[in-house]
Amino acid sequence: MKAIASFILPVLMLVARAAEPLPSWNDTETRKSIIAFVEKTATEGSSDFVPVPERIAVFDNDGTLWSEQPMYFQLAFVIDRVKALAPDHPEWKEKEPFASLLKGDAKGVAASGQKGLMELLAVTHTGMTIGEFETIVTAWLATAKHPKSGRPYTEMVFQPMVELLGYLREKGYKTFIVSGGGIEFMRPWTEKVYGIPPEQVVGSSGKLKYEMKDGKPVLTKLPEIDLIDDKEGKPVGIQSHIGRRPIFAAGNSDGDFQMLEWTTSGKGPRFGLIVHHTDAEREYAYDRDSHFGKLDKAMDEAPKRGWVLVDMKKDWATIYPEK
Amino acid sequence: MKAIASFILPVLMLVARAAEPLPSWNDTETRKSIIAFVEKTATEGSSDFVPVPERIAVFDNDGTLWSEQPMYFQLAFVIDRVKALAPDHPEWKEKEPFASLLKGDAKGVAASGQKGLMELLAVTHTGMTIGEFETIVTAWLATAKHPKSGRPYTEMVFQPMVELLGYLREKGYKTFIVSGGGIEFMRPWTEKVYGIPPEQVVGSSGKLKYEMKDGKPVLTKLPEIDLIDDKEGKPVGIQSHIGRRPIFAAGNSDGDFQMLEWTTSGKGPRFGLIVHHTDAEREYAYDRDSHFGKLDKAMDEAPKRGWVLVDMKKDWATIYPEK
Ligand SMILES: [Ca+2]
Ligand SMILES: [Ca+2]
Structure with a gap:
């Protein structure tokens, strides 16, 4: 009996555990x-x-x-997206906040303040249909990796x-x-x-x-x-x-x-x-x-x-x- | 058997009917x-x-x-609400679109156009909390009656x-x-x-x-x-x-x-x-x-x-x- 109990009890506890929330x-x-x-x-x-x-x-x-x-994952998306769009925008090399962003100069981007952030959001989040934006986000999430863990953001x-x-x-x-x-x-x-x-x-x-x-x-x-x-x-x-x-x-x-x-x-x-x-x-x-x-x-x-x-x-x- | 069928069939049809959608x-x-x-x-x-x-x-x-x-039932609400608030606003007697509304002059209200409508909406729908507005709407629906049917709007x-x-x-x-x-x-x-x-x-x-x-x-x-x-x-x-x-x-x-x-x-x-x-x-x-x-x-x-x-x-x- 003791042998059976020592086998059954842990199993019962496992079952109980699995049914427990959180x-x-x-x-x-x-x-x-x-x-x-x-x-x-x-x-x-x-x-x-x-x-x-x-x-x-x-x-x-x-x-x-x-x-x-x-950093906020959506900000990582903005950065990747600006880099992906940069070849079509040679003028960004001279224009803030794009120039700083493309050089990886976080301080330079920050210096452009709220106005700079709005410009980054505008070029990466607007001017397309919601369907097109969904496609862009989905494609990014399928390939982008978190810099520390190397895992997909999701x-x-x-x-x-x-x-x-x-x-x-x-x-x-x-x-x-x-x-x-x-x-x-x-x-x-x-x-x-x-x-x-x-x-x-x-x-x-x-x-x-x-x-x-x-x-x-x-x-x-x-x-x-x-x-x-x-x-x-x-x-x-x-x-x-x-x-x-x-x-x-x-x-x-x-x-x-x-x-x-x-x-x-x-x-x-x-x-x-x-x-x-x-x-x-x-x-x-x-x-x-x-x-x-x-x-x-x-x-x-x-x-x-x-x-x-x-x-x-x-x-x-x-x-x-x-x- | 025929007698039973003549009793059973309509009952079955009633049951089927009740279960049918729409x-x-x-x-x-x-x-x-x-x-x-x-x-x-x-x-x-x-x-x-x-x-x-x-x-x-x-x-x-x-x-x-x-x-x-x-008329839109919400417009009936606006009219009733302006009338209810009028005693606290003696100036409305001289001021459009309130003056026309209080006189029951629909053409006069219409003449005040989009601007007039916005003023009516402002005094009846804004300047209170959402909780207060909910109380006002609920109280109105509990007593207001449709002019043709005499039934509550709901x-x-x-x-x-x-x-x-x-x-x-x-x-x-x-x-x-x-x-x-x-x-x-x-x-x-x-x-x-x-x-x-x-x-x-x-x-x-x-x-x-x-x-x-x-x-x-x-x-x-x-x-x-x-x-x-x-x-x-x-x-x-x-x-x-x-x-x-x-x-x-x-x-x-x-x-x-x-x-x-x-x-x-x-x-x-x-x-x-x-x-x-x-x-x-x-x-x-x-x-x-x-x-x-x-x-x-x-x-x-x-x-x-x-x-x-x-x-x-x-x-x-x-x-x-x-x-
Ligand atoms: Ca948060
Ligand atoms: Ca309609």
């Missing part, structure tokens, strides 16, 4: 608090029960669902967060991305990678124009800002696209402050989560002084607002999906 | 073509099968899902179209409203009335501002246009909110032309539907010369584009839901 999370207070929240809001009869249509969860993307170092997503998205959906939540990144830069791949369809992606966007091209209707991307979906823009993007206040929000930087504030200051059960990048070995360690994903005020205010900080190093058993 | 539609070619399209796109193995995530259906609201005569919806929405959802379609009407004017009631949640409502919208009010975050409605979701604006609103081209579109006026064109010019199976108001007795009869919901070019082009015209009088057994 397997790539260590069994810390963070994991426990997430599960407690999701269970109480999804259990009929619970005093914190929330009807299915109100179970709205919003997630920042850069630094929350995938890495954002050594494999630089956080396995624990992908599990969290799935767990929430299993419990009747509708999951949305609410990102400062470009809406059309994300839509071509979020369904496959996160299980989030294009209609549940909110992001920064430019104006569009409906017009005829070679006898066919197209939507052309214009070089005019529509929404900057960051900071105060996040609650605005949420209202515009979702029309209802979320009850769960996850972010990683001060750009998510207002989204967390808007989400958690509503009535009833609310959850605010901040991914704190503490793992220099497996990912990156940064917060207050980072160029990308600066986390300062939101970290200071987290305790008094009841926002839960994920300590990546301690809370996550795995960072990226298995190859 | 019971408030007469069994005309229109109904048959809708069902044929939905079945072929939702049946695995069919050469026209469409995967669930791509089964996107978009519906205009005014004149397509509910009536729009003798009972002036088309029963056959409500059934079509439900039938599409049953077959794996995601249903969206894409209306020229105000997005926040529709969201408070579309879930209850149409089964369409706020995040699937696209409409004309104004800019929003995230700010603190009495120590709490609010979203304030600003008197600045964000999107006019009509004509060329409809495909733009679709891309912005849905990010994917629909395969089914329903409208009733030239304001839906571009939405129908955008939807039906994609590859694969597509369906364009136009509600033609032909029933002066049970609803209204109007098309080319109507002030609200003018249907002219879209009707002329329907045959060659394969858009199906619903002849309300012939195709619908019922117009409104039972009381």
